[in-house]
Amino acid sequence: MQETISFTPQVGTSGIAQMLCLIPAVPVVASGVIALLKQPMRKTAATLAVGSLSFSLLLSLFAFAHVVSGWSHGHAVREVVNFTWIHVGATNVDLGCVLDPLSAVMLVMVCFVGLLIFIYSTGYMVHDENCTRFFCFMSLFAGAMLGVVIANSLLLLFMGWELVGLTSYLLIGFWYQKPSAAAAAKKAFLTTRVGDVFFLLGMVWLASGTGTLLFYNNGGGSMEAGALASLLGQHACWGLTAAGAIGLLIFAGAAGKSGQFPLHVWLPDAMEGPTPVSALIHAATMVAAGVYLIARVYPLMAAGSLLGGTTTALTVVTWVGAFTAVFAALIAVAQDDIKRILAYSTVSQLGYMMAGLGMGGVAVGMFHLITHAFFKALLFMGAGSVIHGCHDEQNIRKMGGLKADMPLTFVTYAAGMLALCGVPIFAGFWSKDGILEAGSHWSVSKGPVALLIFGALLTAFYMTRQVAYVFFGHWRGHKPAHESSAVMTIPLVILAIFACVLGLFGTPAWPWFQSFLGGRATPVEFRALLEPNVLLVSGVSVFVVLLGIVLAWWLYGDKSPKPDQPDVLQKAVPMPWAWLRNRLYVDEFYGVTFIAFYAWWARIADWLDRRVWGGAVSGVAVAFRGWAQVNRLLDTHVVDGTFDKGCEELSTGGGLLSRIQNGQIQAYLRWLALAVVVLAAILIWSSRA
Amino acid sequence: MGPLTLVQVTPLQGYLLLAAVLFAIGLAGALTRRNAILVLIGIELMLNAANLNLIAFWRYGPHPEALTGMMFAIFSIAVAAAEAAVGLGLVIHIYRFTHTTDLDQINRMKG
Numbered sequence: 001m002q003e004t005i006s007f008t009p010q011v012g013t014s015g016i017a018q019m020l021c022l023i024p025a026v027p028v029v030a031s032g033v034i035a036l037l038k039q040p041m042r043k044t045a046a047t048l049a050v051g052s053l054s055f056s057l058l059l060s061l062f063a064f065a066h067v068v069s070g071w072s073h074g075h076a077v078r079e080v081v082n083f084t085w086i087h088v089g090a091t092n093v094d095l096g097c098v099l100d101p102l103s104a105v106m107l108v109m110v111c112f113v114g115l116l117i118f119i120y121s122t123g124y125m126v127h128d129e130n131c132t133r134f135f136c137f138m139s140l141f142a143g144a145m146l147g148v149v150i151a152n153s154l155l156l157l158f159m160g161w162e163l164v165g166l167t168s169y170l171l172i173g174f175w176y177q178k179p180s181a182a183a184a185a186k187k188a189f190l191t192t193r194v195g196d197v198f199f200l201l202g203m204v205w206l207a208s209g210t211g212t213l214l215f216y217n218n219g220g221g222s223m224e225a226g227a228l229a230s231l232l233g234q235h236a237c238w239g240l241t242a243a244g245a246i247g248l249l250i251f252a253g254a255a256g257k258s259g260q261f262p263l264h265v266w267l268p269d270a271m272e273g274p275t276p277v278s279a280l281i282h283a284a285t286m287v288a289a290g291v292y293l294i295a296r297v298y299p300l301m302a303a304g305s306l307l308g309g310t311t312t313a314l315t316v317v318t319w320v321g322a323f324t325a326v327f328a329a330l331i332a333v334a335q336d337d338i339k340r341i342l343a344y345s346t347v348s349q350l351g352y353m354m355a356g357l358g359m360g361g362v363a364v365g366m367f368h369l370i371t372h373a374f375f376k377a378l379l380f381m382g383a384g385s386v387i388h389g390c391h392d393e394q395n396i397r398k399m400g401g402l403k404a405d406m407p408l409t410f411v412t413y414a415a416g417m418l419a420l421c422g423v424p425i426f427a428g429f430w431s432k433d434g435i436l437e438a439g440s441h442w443s444v445s446k447g448p449v450a451l452l453i454f455g456a457l458l459t460a461f462y463m464t465r466q467v468a469y470v471f472f473g474h475w476r477g478h479k480p481a482h483e484s485s486a487v488m489t490i491p492l493v494i495l496a497i498f499a500c501v502l503g504l505f506g507t508p509a510w511p512w513f514q515s516f517l518g519g520r521a522t523p524v525e526f527r528a529l530l531e532p533n534v535l536l537v538s539g540v541s542v543f544v545v546l547l548g549i550v551l552a553w554w555l556y557g558d559k560s561p562k563p564d565q566p567d568v569l570q571k572a573v574p575m576p577w578a579w580l581r582n583r584l585y586v587d588e589f590y591g592v593t594f595i596a597f598y599a600w601w602a603r604i605a606d607w608l609d610r611r612v613w614g615g616a617v618s619g620v621a622v623a624f625r626g627w628a629q630v631n632r633l634l635d636t637h638v639v640d641g642t643f644d645k646g647c648e649e650l651s652t653g654g655g656l657l658s659r660i661q662n663g664q665i666q667a668y669l670r671w672l673a674l675a676v677v678v679l680a681a682i683l684i685w686s687s688r689a
Numbered sequence: 690m691g692p693l694t695l696v697q698v699t700p701l702q703g704y705l706l707l708a709a710v711l712f713a714i715g716l717a718g719a720l721t722r723r724n725a726i727l728v729l730i731g732i733e734l735m736l737n738a739a740n741l742n743l744i745a746f747w748r749y750g751p752h753p754e755a756l757t758g759m760m761f762a763i764f765s766i767a768v769a770a771a772e773a774a775v776g777l778g779l780v781i782h783i784y785r786f787t788h789t790t791d792l793d794q795i796n797r798m799k800g
Contacts, residue, residue, distance in 0.1 A: 663796030666728070669720055 001221050010684070016059075017079040017385030020097040020150050023059050023107060024160070027052045034136040042131035046122045049135040053118055053142055057111035060104070067104040068516070076519030080152050080216050094214050101517045102362065106149040109370050113284045113377050116140050116491040120381050121276040123487035124388065134174060134274065141167035143149045149292065154213040154222070157293065161257070164286045171281060172273040183545070184269035191266035193479050195256015202249030206300075209234060210244050214298065223296075228303040240312060243303040247313030250297055251320075258290025258346045260354060261324040265587055267347050271339040275384030278339055282388035283346050283380050284373040291353040293371050302361075310444055314358045321354025322439075322448035322455075327584070328528045329458035334569070334580035337394050338383045343517050345420065346376055348455060352435055352676055355448055360438025363514035367434055367506045370513070371427035374502055375419035378495035382413035385484040385492065386470060390477055396469040399561040403471040405481040410471050412496035417467050419499040421460040429440045429541070430503035432456065434514075437537045453544055460548025465556045470612050473560025507524050508534050554607065704745035712738035725780045725790040741759045773795065 029053035034045045082096030118138065125131045151157035207213050208685035210227035212220060219226060233243035254260070259267035270282045281287070286437030294301060294317060301313045308317075325348045332344035349372050357365030387394055389406050403410045419426040422433070436456075439449030475481065481488070506513035508528040515522040520679030528534065555568045570577045579585065660671070698706075715734025722728050740762045747758020784790055 481697055617783055664793060665795075673716055673720060 013078060014066060014099075016063050017081055017097070017099045020063060020081065020099055021039055021060060023056045023063075023111075023150060024146035026055050027139045027146065031139035031143060032131060034139060036131050037086050039129065039132055042126075042135075043365075045087060045135040046118075046389065047141045049142075050115065050122070051120045053111060053115045053138060055141070057108075057115050060107035060111045060414060063099055064108045067099065067101055071101065071516060071519065075146070075188065078216060080214075080218070080221075081216055082152060082214060082529045093155065094153060094212065094217070095156045096152035096214055096217075097150045099150070100216075101294060102292075102366065103149050103516070105370060106512075107146065109373050110142070110145055110285050111150060113373055113495075114145075114280060116494060117276050117280040117284075117377060117381065119141075120488050120491045121274075124384055125274065128274075130174070130527060134171075136415065137167050137170045138277075138280070141171065141281060143284070145289065145440025148529050152215050152217075152221075154206060154215070154297075157296070158199065158203060161253075161289065161293075162196070162540070164281070164289060165189065165196070165257070168192075168270070168281050171277040172270045174273055174277065176296045178272065181272040184266075184272040188266040188270050191263055192256040195253045195263050198249045199256075202246045205242065205249065206231075206246050209246070223299040228299060231300070232304045241304055241568075243300055244312045244432060247297065247301040247303075247311070248316060251294060251313060251317055254293045254354075255320065256288030256620050257293075258287050258322075258350045258354065260290070260320050260351060261327055262326060262586070264324060264347045265590065268340050268343040268583070271337070271343050275339065275380060276386060278343070278381030279377045279384065283309065283376040287346060287350055288353070288369050288373060288553050288671050291350065291357065291365055294354065294357050295366050295369075295612075298357070298362050301357075310358075310442070314544055315444055316358075318355050318358030318444075318448050321351040321356075321358060322451040323351070324348065325351030325355060325455040326451045326458065327351075329455045329462065331580055331583050332462040333458060334567075334577055336465065337398050338386060338396050338399075339380070339394060341396070341462060342376070342379055342383055345379075345459065345462070347460065349376065349420070352432060352452060352455070354437035355452060356438060357446065359386070359442045359503065359521070361504055361518075363517040364434045366517060368431035369429075369515050371419070371431040371499075371502050371506075372612070375416045375427055375499040378412060378416035378492060378499050378622065379420065381409065381488070381492055381495065382409055382416060385409045385488055386413075386481075388488070389481040391479055391481075393477055396466055397561075398477050398479075399475070399481075400473040400560050401471070401475045401541040402481055405475070408483060409492065412489075412492040413471070414467065417463045418475050419503075421463050421549065422456055422541060423549075424538075424542055425500070427499050427503035430507050431539055433508075433534075433541055435535060436541055437508075441531060442538055453540060456458040457544040457548045457638045460545045461552045464549045464552030467612045468553065468556040468558070472558050487635045512645070557630070640671055699749075701745055704741060704749075708738040708745065711735075711741065714741040723791050723793060724778075725783070725792055725795070727790065729776050729780065732776070733769065733773060736765065736772075740769075741764050760784040 027049075030048045034048055037045050043151055067077045078098065078100040080098045082094050084092045085095045086093040110519040118135075121134070121138065125134050128134065141164060144160045144167060147160035148157050148164060149160075151160060169185050169189040172188050173182050175181045176185070203213065209629055211220050211229050212227070214221040215223040217224070221227065228243060231243040231246065232241050237245070240248070256263045267282060267287065271278050273282070301317065302311060304311055328344045328347035328351065332341050332348065333340045335344060349368070353365045353368045353372070356368050386399065386402060386406065386409060389402070389409070390399055391401065415426070419428040422429045436449055436452055439452060440446075442448065504510070508531070509526045510522065510524050512522050559568075561568070567577070570581075582588070661668075697785075712735050715731045715738060718734065719794030721730045722731060734784075743761045743765065745759050747753065747756075747761075750758070780790060783795060787795060789795070
């Protein structure tokens with residue numbers, strides 16, 4: 001499935017490429033300005049945030065149009081603007097921006113979804129007293145994320161990467177008065193840090209192996225043929241080339257950010273943050289940054305593959321992705337929190353993207369990333385609307401019948417749910433089918449595609465269960481629910497439209513998106529839909545999706561069990577239910593292994609510090625104090641005594657002599673006269689003798 | 690040399706005796722007087738006794754024709770005049786500070 005991508009050499013950079021750095025800069029500056037605003041100036045803060053992101057969206061659209069026009073004229077655009085950041089001796093650290101189809105598509109997606117979520121937030125956060133702080137962080141996040149997208153250097157990408165991690169931490173802990181939110185923020189920060197350490201190692205290795213961290217630099221970048229060939233020549237260990245080892249290290253970073261097993265534990269907890277944050281950061285953009293990173297370093301990941309084969313790094317990516325997809329979907333089946341279900345669904349869908357990247361290349365994974373961003377943002381914002389309408393209730397067992405109370409939210413949510421399940425025509429169908437089809441061609445194993453098909457069944461099942469609990473049946477809460485305001489529903493409608501139609505840009509009959517990313521012409525072949533392989537995959541996928549929906553509807557549809565009654569599945573299979581309910585005990589496993597080990601080690605270190613090192617330091621201190629005491633005694637009694645005695649004698653002698661000088665001149669004169677007499681007497685006697 | 694024998698006195702010896710008496714009177718005045726101006730007068734007497742010595746040694750010395758003693762005496766008188774001016778100026782200043790010329794009370798130059 002390796003595509004040969006040939007880009008025309010870069011001639012010059014266009015004006016829009018030069019201005020690319022403004023896209024992240026404007027929201028960052030806006031965030032800085034908002035940080036200086038006073039707390040009550042929420043209108044100004046929201047206006048600044050929305051305005052700056054609108055500007056970025058405008059620029060992104062220009063950039064996108066530039067890339068599309070270049071492509072439609074037959075040459076794939078890849079323009080880079082590099083500059084030297086630091087000189088250290090003979091080494092230069094270069095940073096830069098890149099404008100190519102991949103970054104252009106991501107830019108438009110991030111800005112567009114981000115803008116809609118910003119607008120939605122103005123409605124959602126209007127009652128929060130820290131609205132200003134919220135928009136400050138959100139703007140900073142948008143800027144950092146756009147920085148990740150345009151980065152042409154792994155180092156610049158890493159800076160943005162850490163900044164989005166920071167804003168994610170700040171926003172998960174936005175309501176830091178809640179201990180659970182503070183703990184979730186810490187957990188997210190630390191878990192992603194585990195991945196980032198590996199990322200950093202990979203980056204250092206890449207820098208030392210190729211001498212540059214730029215991706216593209218007119219033949220001199222680390223993702224271009226020369227550097228990759230030199231990396232392939234070096235052998236790491238266990239039969240891996242340096243390229244493969246670096247790829248795996250970078251994938252560990254991506255797995256941390258994108259919530260891949262075994263670093264997925266932070267993402268469900270991250271739902272403690274405000275819902276727009278969950279929609280923007282933990283569904284649409286930041287968690288997709290890991291996928292984007294793999295797409296960005298795809299030449300490295302794929303380096304050294306034989307014709308039609310794959311590499312170790314891509315195999316690992318595929319298996320981890322496929323496993324995560326099923327693993328998270330299983331857990332989602334047994335959750336009751338509306339946002340937690342969506343969070344596990346996000347983890348699962350990110351697994352699909354990873355598997356798509358591993359098996360089908362950049363276009364397949366990225367297409368699912370883009371469609372998923374739209375419908376998952378839609379679902380989260382829909383969930384936010386539901387939570388808002390149900391007076392901050394998040395338990396789906398305590399909702400029900402919202403179809404009538406919140407019609408607009410229901411319709412848009414249903415569109416998102418159908419897109420996520422992969423019902424034909426909706427966006428998720430085409431992108432997920434692309435992954436499944438790529439998997440059916442994969443030469444190494446058919447295991448991942450089987451896992452992913454099972455995942456599709458589970459996805460349809462848990463989403464139907466959720467919708468049945470929330471929107472069907474009868475209301476089980478206390479206060480009646482109400483529809484949200486227009487500022488929240490209009491973004492939902494816009495996203496819902498995209499969730500319906502976006503898939504049409506990447507169907508097998510008209511693979512516009514795939515050709516655009518690959519730099520090829522777009523064929524329009526309706527016969528492609530009828531190819532046996534495509535038909536088979538679509539048929540299987542539609543079948544399992546319908547099976548999942550029907551199964552879930554049969555179990556949950558219109559039943560409205562009381563919140564205290566056990567779930568239908570719980571009654572049927574209590575044991576596996578308990579396992580899934582408790583998230584397969586991964587958190588508990590980490591608790592008794594890594595965290596327990598860490599705590600134990602910390603206790604040892606504490607003991608060592610207090611007893612051993614502390615004792616040694618105190619011992620040295622005591623010894624010095626004793627020595628100082630001895631010195632003090634010597635000083636006072638021996639050295640000082642001698643000196644004082646001498647001084648005393650001098651002082652006494654001086655006192656005696658000073659009596660002669662009593663200030664009376666005649667006394668002096670008397671002495672003088674006496675001396676003259678004595679001298680005269682001596683003179684006379686000596687001359688006699 | 691028996692007692693009460695009148696000693697034959699040469700002119701030089703006579704001058705030296707006169708100078709010695711003059712010096713002794715001046716010294717006694719400078720040591721015993723309390724008034725600063727009288728002390729100054731005593732000092733002048735001692736100076737003039739010294740001048741007298743200079744003239745006497747020159748006049749009865751080996752080269753009376755060389756005028757050296759006179760030169761010394763003239764210089765010494767000039768210096769004495771300057772010294773007297775300075776001394777009187779000091780006394781006036783001291784009087785302005787302390788409103789007295791009693792030297793027993795002027796004892797601020799002690800160590």
